Amino acid sequence: MPDPNPSAVxxxxxxxxxxxxxxxxxxxxxxxxxxxVLGSLSRYGVSVAMPHEPRDFAWATxxxxxxxxxxxxxxxxxxxxARPGHPLLRPFLGIGVLGGFTTFxxxxxxxxxxxAEAPGTGLAYLLGTPLAALVAVWIGATLTRTxxxxxxxxxx
Amino acid sequence: xxxxLLAVGAAIGAxxxxxxxxxxxxxxxSVFPWGTFAVNVTGSFILGLVAGLPAPTGVTALIGVGFCxxxxxxxxxxxxxxxxxxxxxxxxxxxxxAASVAAGLGAGSIGLTLARALHG
Numbered sequence: 001m002p003d004p005n006p007s008a009v010x011x012x013x014x015x016x017x018x019x020x021x022x023x024x025x026x027x028x029x030x031x032x033x034x035x036x037v038l039g040s041l042s043r044y045g046v047s048v049a050m051p052h053e054p055r056d057f058a059w060a061t062x063x064x065x066x067x068x069x070x071x072x073x074x075x076x077x078x079x080x081x082a083r084p085g086h087p088l089l090r091p092f093l094g095i096g097v098l099g100g101f102t103t104f105x106x107x108x109x110x111x112x113x114x115x116a117e118a119p120g121t122g123l124a125y126l127l128g129t130p131l132a133a134l135v136a137v138w139i140g141a142t143l144t145r146t147x148x149x150x151x152x153x154x155x156x
Numbered sequence: 157x158x159x160x161l162l163a164v165g166a167a168i169g170a171x172x173x174x175x176x177x178x179x180x181x182x183x184x185x186s187v188f189p190w191g192t193f194a195v196n197v198t199g200s201f202i203l204g205l206v207a208g209l210p211a212p213t214g215v216t217a218l219i220g221v222g223f224c225x226x227x228x229x230x231x232x233x234x235x236x237x238x239x240x241x242x243x244x245x246x247x248x249x250x251x252x253x254a255a256s257v258a259a260g261l262g263a264g265s266i267g268l269t270l271a272r273a274l275h276g
Contacts, residue, residue, distance in 0.1 A: 029171040036170020036226040037163045065230040072231035102230035104196040105203035108264040137234040
């Protein structure tokens with residue numbers, strides 16, 4: 001007797017699909033994890049080197065976030081306009097290293113703490129960080145893209 | 157020890173951010189970067205809690221500096237906002253920046269307040 005439903009998905013099929021998906025995802029998660037540790041340790045290093053009082057402008061976190069955004073702009077333009085590179089490069093550097101290096105939660109808590117003690121400084125930090133971050137990401141992406149396209153046009 | 161705990165927190169926080177982002181992307185097909193928004197707001201709440209409690213250095217390193225630091229991100233937030241601007245979705249770009257900051261501050265304050273209330 002023929003199989004009444006040849007396209008039926010068995011439990012074994014489902015398990016095999018799930019295993020295959022994990023085999024694809026695990027290296028990506030691993031790369032992000034290792035990158036995240038490296039980025040976070042670097043951020044910690046900067047915060048130890050540049051400690052700040054709650055009433056002061058949190059220069060360490062500000063700097064880390066702005067530089068991280070600049071590098072993110074560079075990286076994304078490189079991946080888009082230059083050679084794509086290894087498939088794990090973007091998860092490792094972009095999501096892992098730069099994601100771990102920059103932090104939104106510390107920006108938020110720094111803002112709250114500074115605002116409670118020095119409202120003016122708190123406001124400057126609150127508005128200054130996203131503005132500088134956006135400008136940095138734009139500069140990083142634009143400079144990289146322009147450089148790549150100019151080099152491509154020049155005869156070698 | 158601080159460095160080791162920080163590394164453990166970051167090793168979990170960074171890939172978890174990616175998983176949350178993927179999960180949100182598969183459920184909400186939207187130009188608005190809800191995934192990054194969700195991790196940043198959640199992470200701000202957790203850090204508020206940790207910052208408001210008299211937590212030992214190890215806990216601060218593991219959950220605060222390591223996990224929350226790696227779980228939340230400024231670089232992707234900045235990049236996604238720029239992409240919205242460049243794609244002509246100016247309103248979404250401004251909304252993303254304003255809503256992320258406002259919701260993050262709200263979540264962080266709730267975390268801090270809750271921690272102080274719990275601690276008494």
